[in-house]
Amino acid sequence: MNKAQSPATAFREHNHQSCRGDVLQAADRLASEAGLRLTPVRRRTLEILLEEHRALGAYQVLDRLADDGFGKQPPVAYRALEFLVENGLAHRIGRLNAFAACMQPGVAHAPTFFICSTCDGVAETPAFDVSDALEFAGDQIGFRVERMNIEAVGTCPSCQRDVPK
Amino acid sequence: MNKAQSPATAFREHNHQSCRGDVLQAADRLASEAGLRLTPVRRRTLEILLEEHRALGAYQVLDRLADDGFGKQPPVAYRALEFLVENGLAHRIGRLNAFAACMQPGVAHAPTFFICSTCDGVAETPAFDVSDALEFAGDQIGFRVERMNIEAVGTCPSCQRDVPK
DNA sequence: TCGATTTTGTTATGATATAACATTTCAAGA
């Protein structure tokens, strides 16, 4: 497990330069292996999501894409984001109507997010227990689970320190 | 545990008339105990959500409220829905930008939803394992969980029968 | 009853998302 894959890197001091690079590299590898077309807009979109450990709205992404000379209309961003989500390179966070890069690309997992309501930081952890439990709960009622969305809103360690309740 | 509270009633044959009544009754009791003002718009909004085991968008709710002589503008619905959500009588489903009545009002729980992508049915189950696991995962990284949102999208038992994969 | 507070309603606007279609790019087979 590399640095980018260890749990909750987002909320800890880390070399973000390399964390970002790791994910991007994994995405490139994945793309060439799976025959995905990680085109310039798509790759740039992923880079944008990776710039910070935060979820970005589609229009924030769009602004940056436009700055870089890509199209200026909403579908440009939505399509790139949709591609990334469908191919497991990013996740949509329902609670925020926003998107975040996947920190474990290629590793099968149900995305589990911890969203800090103070700093808007987003951490993604493997949390297999959680997804297993949800899958099991589905089985119990005969529900075939296809996708899951697990989100916790609260306060991250660093924001707890800043304003100690 | 009454009928309305048993897991995944939504996906089973049941007397919806009474299931609805049970929840409404529990809401009334809760309101008088906690001093909540379950006013006409708010109560009607809850009734509307209870009419089917589906999540409704705010504008769908608004249309029905308007038909009943309440205000015709978005804030009317959003405010009533917000009140219900804040007081645990309804939940917002991020994935759908929609709202569903809480089927276990007054019972402390993290809402766990099973959303059928075929029929749009929504079941809420207690699934304590899931929320416990999520809470635990939060502890591990020092994240203080305040609210959670757990959603699974897939196919409900009855829709699996109709179109057997 | 009076005054403060909450609730309801309105207008106006902001934020998020997609449909439909034209143009360009790309990759695979002839």
Place this chain on the structure above:
DNA sequence: TCTTGAAATGTTATATCATAACAAAATCGA
């Protein structure tokens, strides 16, 4: 290498979801 169909990109236009700001009415306690 040329052709051609599919995929990707870009545009316009519009749909859908959500809230800010303020006025009027209802409610509740002193």
